[in-house]
Amino acid sequence: MMMNTTLDQLRGLKLVSMAQALQEQMQQSGISAMSFEERLALLVDREVHGRQDRRCAKLLKTARLKYPQAMIEDLDCRASRGIDRATVMSLTLGPWVSSGHTVLITGPTGVGKSWLGCALAQHACRQGHSAFYQRVPRLGEELRIRHANGTFTRWLDILKNTDVLVLDDWGLVGMDAQTRTDLLEMIDDRAGRKATVITSQLPIEHWHEWIGDATVADAMLDRIMQNHHRLTLTGESLRKARPSQKREENQG
Incomplete structure (x- = not known):
């Protein structure tokens, strides 16, 4: 009793x-x-x-990661993928989150950029940090809804204080003027304070042109490139590899 x-x-x-x-x-x-x-x-x-x-x-x-089960320990670091395990592990062990650094992950479609971005955010969550995942192609629609229902300022404040923000598929579709301005606000709020992960199949040298407005592009890229780490993935699409691998396993 x-x-x-x-x-x-x-x-x-x-x-x-x-x-x-x-x-x-x-x-x-x-x-x-x-x-x-x-x-x-x-x-x-x-x-x-x-x-x-x-x-x-x-x-x-809360993070709503596209790949919530992605773990940095499971990263495939074959030479053909262009991933340096030492560089990635130095990120996981280093202060990139607490120091508000930016991680830029680029490469062709299907090579695992989104997975790696989610794995970095997932690792940060396991260390007690907050994270949030946002696909950039859907950002304009999300912002329009929040402007319309009056939640934009509150949402911006939440993102401002989120430890790791993953911006996936950067440069995939064009932006209108309002989205461009709002995105600059998001980047500016976080620069040097909170960590950001950007994944893109668009080479970095074309980002200025993609942003569109030269003044906004200068301001945005200046903040993004401040204290950044660059990971460039290579190789064939993993989406194409999966069916052939499955056939080989079945034949074996």
Whole structure:
């Protein structure tokens, strides 16, 4: 009876993982051989890890990543893809998020740019950072809706304080004047403060022309290129490779 009260009190204090661990300890026959301090340490450790897991799950849900299961540890670094594992790992271990750096991922279609961008954001979430994924081709529509319903300023403020912003498919479609101005605001708010990941199949030397307005392009690229890391992917489309790989596996 007393133990049930203790479990209820732990749940009331939102120590859910600790309560679950205590229940498990009660069912273990050899647990009495451990000292009180050892058992308490196990309970606290379970609660700490449980909270970390729940926070990570919440951050990933908010991030809305295109590839939420993408993990940097699973990165394919074959020479044909042009990915330097040392460079990528230095990013994951370095302070690019806390220092507000920009990561530019370019390469032809289908080589895994979006996956890599999501993997970097997913890794940041596992480290306790917030993230958000946005496809640039849909940005104009998103902005028009938010201007119309009065949520634009609030959304801009949320993005301003998000630790990692992934802008996917940069340069894929053209922008109108309003989208261009709003995008500059987003970039300016984050420059040097919060990290941004940009993926694009358009070579960087063509970005100025794509942005359109020379003055806005100068201002935007000046902020993007400040403290940036560049990853250039190469090789054939992974989307084309998958069917042939599947056939080989079936034949093997």
